[in-house]
Amino acid sequence: MSGHPGLVKRNHWVVRLTHWLNVIALPLMIGSGLRIFNAHPSFSRPGEGKFALNPWDGHEVPDWLTFGRWLGGARHWHFGVMWLLVVNGLVYVGFLWLHGEWRDVVPRRHDARDALEMAKFYLFLRKEHPHQGKHNALQRGTYFMMPVLGALIVLSGIAIWKPVTLGFVTVLFVNYKWARVVHFGSMLALVLLAVVHVVMVFAVDPYSLRSMITGWYNPRLSPEARNARPFTNLLPPTEDTAA
Amino acid sequence: MTLDRRRFLTLSAASVSAAMLAACGGDAARLHPLLDLATRKNETLERKLFRSGSRNRPPVDAGVAGESFPSYFVSKHMPVWDPAVRGAWRLEVSGAVRKPLSLSLDDLVRLPRISQKVDHYCVEGWNARAQFSGVRVSDLARLAGATEDAQYVDFQSFDDDYHESWDMASAMHPQTIVVIAKDGHFLNASYGAPARVHSPVKLGYKNTKYLTKVVFMPKRNGGYWSDLGYEWYGGT
Numbered sequence: 001m002s003g004h005p006g007l008v009k010r011n012h013w014v015v016r017l018t019h020w021l022n023v024i025a026l027p028l029m030i031g032s033g034l035r036i037f038n039a040h041p042s043f044s045r046p047g048e049g050k051f052a053l054n055p056w057d058g059h060e061v062p063d064w065l066t067f068g069r070w071l072g073g074a075r076h077w078h079f080g081v082m083w084l085l086v087v088n089g090l091v092y093v094g095f096l097w098l099h100g101e102w103r104d105v106v107p108r109r110h111d112a113r114d115a116l117e118m119a120k121f122y123l124f125l126r127k128e129h130p131h132q133g134k135h136n137a138l139q140r141g142t143y144f145m146m147p148v149l150g151a152l153i154v155l156s157g158i159a160i161w162k163p164v165t166l167g168f169v170t171v172l173f174v175n176y177k178w179a180r181v182v183h184f185g186s187m188l189a190l191v192l193l194a195v196v197h198v199v200m201v202f203a204v205d206p207y208s209l210r211s212m213i214t215g216w217y218n219p220r221l222s223p224e225a226r227n228a229r230p231f232t233n234l235l236p237p238t239e240d241t242a243a
Numbered sequence: 244m245t246l247d248r249r250r251f252l253t254l255s256a257a258s259v260s261a262a263m264l265a266a267c268g269g270d271a272a273r274l275h276p277l278l279d280l281a282t283r284k285n286e287t288l289e290r291k292l293f294r295s296g297s298r299n300r301p302p303v304d305a306g307v308a309g310e311s312f313p314s315y316f317v318s319k320h321m322p323v324w325d326p327a328v329r330g331a332w333r334l335e336v337s338g339a340v341r342k343p344l345s346l347s348l349d350d351l352v353r354l355p356r357i358s359q360k361v362d363h364y365c366v367e368g369w370n371a372r373a374q375f376s377g378v379r380v381s382d383l384a385r386l387a388g389a390t391e392d393a394q395y396v397d398f399q400s401f402d403d404d405y406h407e408s409w410d411m412a413s414a415m416h417p418q419t420i421v422v423i424a425k426d427g428h429f430l431n432a433s434y435g436a437p438a439r440v441h442s443p444v445k446l447g448y449k450n451t452k453y454l455t456k457v458v459f460m461p462k463r464n465g466g467y468w469s470d471l472g473y474e475w476y477g478g479t
């Protein structure tokens with residue numbers, strides 16, 4: 001601690017390791033999944049016509065978004081890397097539970113109100129950054145939803161993988177067809193959150209990147225200390241205010 | 244300490260992705276050893292999970308795909324059995340059996356038959372329903388007297404060299420049948436006439452059409468799509 005004046009330890013190495021493993025595993029899973037999807041780019045069964053909920057039903061995803069080159073190859077990747085993702089997810093959630101850090105992400109009573117205040121601040125309807133702990137309420141919601149979506153993706157994936165042997169999982173999603181819809185839809189939701197997350201890291205709190213690599217964070221550079229909205233007050237506050 | 248850890252993380256992330264990307268070639272025969280390992284471990288797990296008691300039961304009021312049920316073959320032209328050229332079609336049940344069988348279509352029709360509305364799960368991701376009627380492969384195994392050596396079953400066809408071998412447990416599943424009729428009519432040429440294998444417990448490509456031989460074996464012998472790089476087990 002003495003070697004890092006003014007810094008606080010923010011992210012345990014387990015959190016950092018599982019975070020970066022996700023950064024590797026998720027694109028592999030999404031890319032290979034989209035390659036598999038392209039073999040039958042529709043949620044309709046043969047003869048059913050277009051699937052109404054997908055305006056692009058029947059259209060393939062562009063090749064550059066896919067991974068694995070062909071259906072068989074993508075399946076090998078998907079069914080291989082899935083174990084990395086599942087084990088990684090279990091380690092992360094298990095760590096949060098045992099280490100008590102689930103308190104940082106599990107919704108609290110005033111989270112909805114606090115999230116609204118954050119949104120107001122970002123939309124210039126409020127002048128001062130709301131007071132926050134480790135994360136603001138919008139982050140808390142995002143970081144809570146990510147593992148929830150992950151679990152939904154794994155469960156609906158099992159439903160598609162083993163619709164007969166593990167048919168009791170498949171019926172949780174009505175049937176095989178709707179399990180595919182949930183598997184794809186929850187992936188899209190996770191991608192949306194991940195993209196927003198990455199944009200916000202660079203637009204609001206690039207200093208947090210350090211804490212996800214080394215673990216150390218400088219609270220004097222926090223968005224609250226800088227009163228930072230996306231793309232504003234990115235530079236550190238002047239020294240006298242920090243002292 | 245911190246720097247070391249940072250460097251370690253960056254390096255390990257880079258080397259893992261590099262190792263994996265090195266295997267991203269389309270050539271299935273050169274699968275990355277890690278993926279190969281995962282495929283083998285997955286098969287072990289899938290065979291442990293398999294239950295002969297599990298059933299595929301689409302809702303009673305669910306319709307069948309009918310003419311929309313997709314079909315394909317691997318020969319240049321649609322395989323049609325021509326008795327003038329090949330003699331009468333017969334289904335041979337042989338290999339690790341005490342009493343090999345050679346069954347005509349009439350013989351098959353006279354055997355105990357079941358009719359089931361089931362899903363067909365294609366490796367591409369779609370499923371389609373059909374009412375399939377035929378003889379359980381487990382009944383054929385019993386009639387032929389499959390021996391202890393019968394650990395795998397190869398389903399062979401006259402669609403060029405198309406065949407797929409199965410594990411015994413999946414072949415003996417009560418919903419695995421040698422189909423002679425679909426949706427109340429004898430199979431037509433596009434659906435694999437005169438007989439095909441069908442089971443909801445295997446992906447579509449394992450279900451050999453244009454069936455000629457059911458061979459019980461001590462060892463597996465791959466299959467048409469399995470040899471092209473799709474996983475051999477192909478279980479649902």
